[in-house]
Amino acid sequence: MRKPKIAVVGYGVIGRRVADAVQGQEDMELIGVAGRPTSFSLRDAALRRLPVYVTSPPKIGDVADRFCPIKGTLEELMEQVDVVLDCTPSGVPEKHLALYRRRQDVVTIVQGGEDHEFGGVSFNSFANYGEVLGRRAIRVISCSSTGMTRFLYTLDGIFGVRNAFVTLVRRAADPGKRSKTPINSLVPVMGESHHAPDVKTVLPKLDLYSMSADVNTTLAHVICFHVDLARKTSGEEIIRALSQMPRIIVGEGLGSTADLAETFSGPGRMRRDRPEIYVWTEGIDLRGQTLHAAISVHMESITIPETIDCIRAALGMEKNKWRSIERTDRAMGIAKRPECYHDRLNAPQADVPSGRSSYLT
């Protein structure tokens, strides 16, 4: 079977990680990355010996002119691809849309900075894997929303979620983007933050409200949950359920996002990435049927495995989401015990309705 040809447009925080992840998969092929000729990220791509394309012809002195052997333009790249992963900043993919639409058979996948309306469908591997088959424009939900979805999907499937109030204490900027960082100030989002509506694009039946504030750190987000569960349970049962889920690490003793960054900086953790969400065991606090908990989301890397799954889901390369999830996780070095995937293979693939018993019970 021919491997689908993948192009990455925008080689920044997300793009470079997605490119690495695609290269690590056996069933797809990265054929090039594209970026603005003035972007230093193209130099980084060239150093990694990736085929580099430019969105416009480079001028003398541009980064692309100084550092990169250029293979061609984005238009030329588009002629060869099956899937384009547009990882450019919010609003930019819209500008590329006319070019992408010249080829009706190309699948375009964008990140959570774009609106749900970009393609009319949003994606999360756990929540709605089956919904994007055959779609030509798909959006992977944003980093915090991905973390919230993994956590709430797990709880909803097993215990049922009646409603959830979620507060996000967000790092104000990625490490390389200092200009966005407030210094000694907290900046709240006014009204409901975009996260709850974002999660509802993939889990539409959840009763959910989210609030958010930006804080002057860069390492990771901390997300606090107040969740009314539909049935009685125990803290141990919740910890067990979360521990058995792929892409969720349940840990203890790591006090802060700095501790997490240090812990996940060893071999196999390229760029100190943590695509899994981290759940603090000591934060699991069950009062009656209300669960209070805190997780951490590494915003730079959490959507990468979902983006890879999205390729398989859109092209119909793998019908069973758990097989795709396992395949992605193994290639990325974040796989859990085999039973965390295999026990779910025969479960219904449709979304688990809110409050209903799950594939696990």
Add this chain to the structure above:
Amino acid sequence: MKTPVVILGYNRVGKRLAAALQRQPDLRVAMVCDPDERRLAEARQKGWLACEAPDSEASQADSWWVDCRRWSGPEEGIIVLPAGVKDGSPMAGFSLLNPSVKTQLGGIRVCPANTLAYARLFRALSRIGSLHRCQATVVEPPSPQQQESLDALQPIFDRIGETEVMKQALASVVSDFHLCRVAAPYSRSRLHMVRLEFNAKVGGLDVRQALEAAPRIVLGAARDGFTGTAQVQEFCRDAEGRNGDRPELFIWSESVVVRGNRVHLVMDVDPDQTPIPETIDAIRLSMHPNLTLDESIVLTDRALGLKLDFNWVATRRIETMSDELQPVQPSGVAGTIQP
């Protein structure tokens, strides 16, 4: 004749309390005590009679003592000892939810800033309906015991005792209270993201009006330039007579979202300043058994000029902004609070 008050501890809270007491019509600072020489010198420079420790028990017989030194740990708070009451006597907690201190014989523990903030909020909103639940997350600086990176967020799970004390203090109005804490490299205030649940549906306009009318709560707007905590602090630094202080809760009006029986809002609490008005109330109520809490609030807030600066902002906004703000009636100027 003004009642003499001795302040024990002339640090962040003590010095603000001394300045606030001096503005009250019926109270005066008799002495400030602190073991630190530098702080004593600062107190003397301000014109206070200052010494290392209060001279004798005798002075406690005719003056109120306010102890601002116990400002950490689960039992934190400002201790008010009315004249003749010895340290170690039974303590009654005080916030705007339990003004019964005038009937107590012992001392008074004015609750810490976060508790006082929720007490103000609950008091304001319980006038429009019955509250039963509050869930919130606060972003706050790490405690002195925590050693934290300059670039980290740290969820705090080990201060259950503190939250339990808080819960008890608020239980008369809200039976189900839960606060998540996240420490951040940020020093100037505490930012709370709050969900409140009423027993029945409430109207958005009612909520807004209740908050506008409530004492010691300011509704400000991001569209008026208050986009983050830094802008609120800068406004207070610039306002005449405030010197950067803000005893009021600051609630962003755009953050107030009502969905059925649930109200969501974001509020910012100044930890050093918030307890000052309530401490003055505690002194005054224990001094004058016939005074009501509402009357004390009016006296205190009028003397401190609370809400005035921000009400100028609110009034100005309503004058200049579009129709969407027309239903909102600015009220709650300290002088107009109805007992």
